[in-house]
Every structure is written in C-alpha cells, then in structure tokens.
Amino acid sequence: MINSFSKYQAWRLLDHLFGGKEPADRFHRMRSKASASSIAESNGLPERKSVKAIPRVCGISDRDFHHQYVKPGLPVVLEGKAMEWKCVQEWSMPWLRENYGSDEVSIFDPLASASSEVQYDVEVTHLAAVLDAMESGDTSKYSRFNRLLYDHPELVHDFDWKWLHGLRSAWSSGKTYQVFIGGKGTRTSLHCAGEHNLFTQVEGKKHWFFIEPKADIWLDPPVTRTPYFYSMFDPERHDYERYPGMEHAQVWECLLEPGDVLFNPPFWWHQVTNMTPSIGVGFRWFDIMGNMKMNAVGTAMTLMATNPPIWTATKHRTDFAAIFKQMNSN
Ligand SMILES: O=C(O)CCC(=O)C(=O)O
Ligand SMILES: [Fe+2]
Secondary structure (H helix, E strand, C coil): CCCHHHHHHHHHHHHHHHCCCCCCCCCHHHHHHHHHHHHHHHECECCCCCCEECCEECCCCHHHHHHHHHCCCCCEEECCCCCCCHHHHHCCHHHHHHHHCCCEEEECCCCCCCCCCCCCCCEEEEHHHHHHHHHHCCCCCCEEEECHHHHCHHHHHHCCHHHHHHCCCCCEEEEEEEEEEECCCCEEEEEEECCEEEEEEEECCEEEEEECHHHHHHHCCCCCCCCEEECCCCCCCCCCCCCHHHHCCCEEEEEECCCCEEEECCCCEEEEEECCCEEEEEEEEEEHHHHHHHCHHHHHHHHCCECCEHHHHHHHHCCCHHHHHHHHCC
C-alpha cells in the first residue's frame, strides 16, 4: 500500500507538472488529504516534542564524518573545525569595512513576501552600508549570498578548501561559496534546497532550526517550480492550527560559534537567525545520487524547475573560473 508520504509527494509532483499557474494547486486538496491521513496515522505519538540539539562532534575523522553524517544525510556541527583557518583568525567587521567596504552588494530576501514569483526586489548598495546598518541595529540590510569570494577569489585560501572539496562524491557538481553578512536579529525564514552545504561560522553566533525532509508533508510547501522550497511555518511561533502535522514533527536546533562548521544535508528544512553581528560562509555542491536518496520527488522537482530552470540558477550563482585559477595556482 502506498503510504501517505508517497501519496503527498506524488500529488506535489503532479502539481509541479500540471498544476497550472504558480502556486500550482490543482491537486492541493489531494495533498491536504494525504497530509491529514498521515496525521491520523500518527495519533498516539507523543505531541509537541521538545526541540532536540543537533549533535556537536570534535576531532572526528573524515572517514567517520562521511559515514556517519554525509552519506546518511544527517546534520552535525563539527565543533571548532575551522578554528585555525585564516578566515576565522583574521576576518572581522572592521577588516571587511577597510578592505571591501566599497564592494557592491545586492540586498534581497528570497522569502520576504513568500510570493510565487521569482521577481525578488533587489536593493543595490555597498558593503559599508550593510556594516553601518549592523551597527545601528537596522535588520533590513542582510547581505545573503554575498559575492565576496567571487569578487576576491584569492580569499578562498583563507579556507581549507582542499578539505571542503574532498567531501564531495564522484557524482557531485558545483562548488559554490556564498557569504552571509548580517547584524543581530537578521534572519532567513524556513526553506530547503537540494544541495549539500558545509557552513563555516567565521564571526558571531548563528542559530539554526532544522526539520527533517519527511516533514514536507506537514509543511505544505507551495508548488512554485523553483529549485528553492519554502514554508510559512515558523518554528519559533508555531501555528498548529494551520500546520497540525507539525505537532508530531521533531524540530532540531544548534548555535554556531566562530570556528564551527555545520553540515546541512540536502532537503533538510532550516530557519536561521543571527544572534549577534555575524559572518558565515556556505560551501555548496549538488550530488544527484545523495539527493535522490534523501528526497526523490524534491530532486525531480529541482531538476524540472522552470522558475528558473536549474541551469539558469547554476549559471547565475557561480562565476567560478577565477576561483579555480586560484586553486590551481597553489
Ligand atoms: O545564514 C542564513 O541566514 C541562511 C543560511 C542558509 O540558509 C544556507 O546556508 O543554506
Ligand atoms: Fe539555506
């Protein structure tokens, strides 16, 4: 018998393919039905589980890290892994201002309006303005997916990039470095994507909530045909009337400090808040086999995204030739 999760994902995929204008919802009633039966099946399970801590490990071998976390797709914090890396030792807000303050920065929030359009408002400013906002407590200027590593590819040497790249499998493509620079209280609401991510906390403290991929069925993600999935559920202000299944879901959390490296597996939902002024750098790659294992329908929707298509998304997120040159020069 097909279980509720598979039914839900099948209706979701059909919505992606045939559901009409975004958010595609021709099969939304069927999706809701599958979600409701899964809640009925869960009756008897304890409700409102308390939030659990993501494991923190120190000094784990690469082999064990790969077998215990990367391969099965489980989040973990490698405590202090990057403590000796130059980025953690040397980068700071004054260092950013002095060296890169005049860099152009595009401010946008892919989830702000939770609209189904990919017409995100973009404000173009300078890094110095982001740092000013940070100092004045203005949370409207959060530099997500900052281009620092593309515009200054030599900075890749401030990371142990050989270690980062060595964790990719033979099936992997893409090597993207994305920098997040924001003040206390800046945040990114609940979303997930089909990418592996090793996230280095360079400066400040960053809090992450995590929810397992199997919670897709309870989070009711709008079908928008983008390779970036979101839900309006907020782990901090849970609305169990709107999201009743979430009473049964396990929520996880961790707090990153400078030198920590987080493994964020594909399709794990996450919501992120900077608890202090913060610099963090995500290193991402796409591993089709790993993704299929984690979430086959999510992978299919990613590959068949039209809003934008995956190749457009990939082209616009990386300008990697320059960084490659740096790597090869070593
Ligand atoms: O740090 C943030 O605000 C978001 C980070 C994130 O979502 C990611 O690296 O995937
Ligand atoms: Fe993310």
